[in-house]
Amino acid sequence: MDANKTARVRKRASAWALNVTLFIAMAIICLPGLWIVLNSLRPTVEIMAKPPIWIPRELSLQAYVDMFSGVGQGGIPVLEYFRNSVIIAVTSTVISLAVGMSGGYAFARYRFRAKSGWFLGLMLTRTVPGIALSLPLFFLYARVGLIDTHAGMILAYTALNVPFTIWLIDGFFRQVPRDLAEAAQIDGCTRWQAFWQVEFPLARPGIASAGIFAFLTSWNEFALASQLTRSTDSKTLPVGLLDYTAEFTIDWRGMCALAVVMIIPALLLTYAVQKHLVSGLTSGAIKG
Amino acid sequence: MKATRLPPHVMLLLPAVIVLAAVVVLPLLLSLWSSFTPFRLTRPDSIYNFVGLRNYERIFIDTDFWIAFGRTVLLLTVALNLEMLLGLGLALLVDRQTRGQRALRTILMFPMMFSPILVGFQFKFMFNDNVGLINNALQSLGVTDQAIPWLIDGALAFTAITAAEVWSSTAVFAIFILAGLMAMPREPQEAARVDGCTPWQTFRYVTWPFLMPFAFIAMTIRSLDVARAYDIIKIMTDGGPAGRTEVLWTLIARTAYSDARMGLANAMAYVAILLSVAFTAFFFSQLGKARAQVAGDW
Numbered sequence: 001m002d003a004n005k006t007a008r009v010r011k012r013a014s015a016w017a018l019n020v021t022l023f024i025a026m027a028i029i030c031l032p033g034l035w036i037v038l039n040s041l042r043p044t045v046e047i048m049a050k051p052p053i054w055i056p057r058e059l060s061l062q063a064y065v066d067m068f069s070g071v072g073q074g075g076i077p078v079l080e081y082f083r084n085s086v087i088i089a090v091t092s093t094v095i096s097l098a099v100g101m102s103g104g105y106a107f108a109r110y111r112f113r114a115k116s117g118w119f120l121g122l123m124l125t126r127t128v129p130g131i132a133l134s135l136p137l138f139f140l141y142a143r144v145g146l147i148d149t150h151a152g153m154i155l156a157y158t159a160l161n162v163p164f165t166i167w168l169i170d171g172f173f174r175q176v177p178r179d180l181a182e183a184a185q186i187d188g189c190t191r192w193q194a195f196w197q198v199e200f201p202l203a204r205p206g207i208a209s210a211g212i213f214a215f216l217t218s219w220n221e222f223a224l225a226s227q228l229t230r231s232t233d234s235k236t237l238p239v240g241l242l243d244y245t246a247e248f249t250i251d252w253r254g255m256c257a258l259a260v261v262m263i264i265p266a267l268l269l270t271y272a273v274q275k276h277l278v279s280g281l282t283s284g285a286i287k288g
Numbered sequence: 289m290k291a292t293r294l295p296p297h298v299m300l301l302l303p304a305v306i307v308l309a310a311v312v313v314l315p316l317l318l319s320l321w322s323s324f325t326p327f328r329l330t331r332p333d334s335i336y337n338f339v340g341l342r343n344y345e346r347i348f349i350d351t352d353f354w355i356a357f358g359r360t361v362l363l364l365t366v367a368l369n370l371e372m373l374l375g376l377g378l379a380l381l382v383d384r385q386t387r388g389q390r391a392l393r394t395i396l397m398f399p400m401m402f403s404p405i406l407v408g409f410q411f412k413f414m415f416n417d418n419v420g421l422i423n424n425a426l427q428s429l430g431v432t433d434q435a436i437p438w439l440i441d442g443a444l445a446f447t448a449i450t451a452a453e454v455w456s457s458t459a460v461f462a463i464f465i466l467a468g469l470m471a472m473p474r475e476p477q478e479a480a481r482v483d484g485c486t487p488w489q490t491f492r493y494v495t496w497p498f499l500m501p502f503a504f505i506a507m508t509i510r511s512l513d514v515a516r517a518y519d520i521i522k523i524m525t526d527g528g529p530a531g532r533t534e535v536l537w538t539l540i541a542r543t544a545y546s547d548a549r550m551g552l553a554n555a556m557a558y559v560a561i562l563l564s565v566a567f568t569a570f571f572f573s574q575l576g577k578a579r580a581q582v583a584g585d586w
Contacts, residue, residue: 022381032410052424099303106300125312127564129515131537132557136315159311220403222519238405266401
């Protein structure tokens with residue numbers, strides 16, 4: 001009886017300890033984001049206050065108003081940056097999905113020589129650090145006039161995304177049973193029709209999650225963008241963040257506001273496909 | 289004349305190969321060539337001046353470079369191991385929750401959406417010795433009455449960078465290991481418990497081997513992208529103070545764009561590329577082994 005009771009108390013205590021640990025871990029994950037949102041709403045004086053002000057005294061959207069009010073009034077050309085980011089990220093995502101679908105399908109459905117070698121080779125192109133790639137790419141782009149253009153950035157990001165989209169889409173096509181497409185072909189579909197009518201709809205959630213990954217990579221990339229863009233013609237939001245830094249000072253409030261603007265689209269998109277995101281990546285975990 | 293038709297898999301792979309050849313392979317060949325020249329951006333002609341292995345020789349005896357190299361390996365090793373351990377812990381904690389798991393998973397994804405450069409700014413802000421959240425909290429709680437110079441002292445700056453890196457990537461491990469936990473059959477665990485295994489033994493010999501492939505997928509994905517740390521470091525310290533947090537990538541950027549010594553920087557870049565390839569190849573092979581073991585056991 002007594003032993004039972006202590007065992008029960010101990011079990012409950014450890015359950016509580018684990019819950020508290022989880023809560024703290026989750027708080028650490030959320031805190032930096034909330035801190036940024038909070039500081040984008042506070043006047044600079046309050047951010048800089050010594051001793052610190054913990055409970056905000058006044059909240060305003062002034063930072064956002066300033067940001068969108070254009071160059072010269074304390075703003076940065078955020079609309080241009082946003083437009084560039086959207087154009088570059090969306091276009092390169094669409095292209096890399098198309099390229100990734102054809103490549104992924106080839107890996108999932110056909111047998112050919114040195115298949116795993118090709119696969120590894122394609123993956124390894126992704127390991128080249130952006131900064132190492134930016135040196136020769138800068139030189140090449142300067143020669144062909146792609147520096148500071150949308151086309152140049154789109155091309156670079158497509159190449160960055162293709163290996164990963166191939167990996168993901170390959171995994172998803174392999175989950176679609178081969179027999180389905182074969183049955184459709186026996187019923188008179190061409191291979192092309194069988195793909196679009198049968199296999200593509202089944203793999204669509206996976207393709208969507210590959211798309212999100214590609215979008216996030218392009219949306220967030222900095223190392224290449226910082227070297228290959230110059231002006232408002234092609235500067236993206238991550239590069240735009242640097243507009244808030246001067247030699248020794250940083251406008252923390254403005255930067256936090258821009259950070260919030262940057263994170264919202266990413267947040268919405270990721271939330272939309274979060275379920276498929278993981279299943280796509282792990283589908284190859286057990287079956288090689 | 290009949291047009292020769294390529295086999296379908298070649299047609300399907302062609303676009304990917306063309307894009308990657310144009311944007312990755314061709315520039316890499318160019319940079320390989322220029323790493324054998326004293327190429328400077330300011331003097332374009334210097335690219336035709338072949339000097340053999342002189343750049344590599346110079347790197348080889350350059351202590352700054354080797355320190356940066358060692359620091360890069362150290363950062364990656366410490367960060368990846370910490371992320372793995374914390375991710376595993378987090379996944380186990382979330383897995384035992386019966387309610388609200390979906391919400392917890394969503395929160396876990398949160399750091400993945402942050403651009404590395406944003407992570408850099410956030411943590412630069414939080415670790416700021418004057419107005420940062422960390423020092424303010426420590427001082428308000430009375431842990432210390434002096435401002436801790438997080439980003440000004442070399443060792444502390446390295447810690448701060450590691451913290452930022454771990455914050456941004458632990459979630460990747462947690463999510464993958466969690467997916468593994470959810471996919472795992474429960475019977476072997478129960479059988480182990482019935483046979484008298486302690487919880488630790490059950491975890492070590494039953495659960496962990498099953499989770500390994502998932503952990504290595506996370507590792508592989510991370511190692512495909514290790515150079516993301518460049519963005520974080522570039523913003524937080526830019527290799528400072530006095531080169532105490534200089535890693536390969538910041539050193540390359542400085543040599544190439546500030547000193548305009550492209551040839552030398554390209555030689556360094558090749559060392560960095562080989563390092564990344566080594567990390568990835570290692571995890572790919574580990575992934576293969578873990579897969580084979582799981583396939584054999586189950």
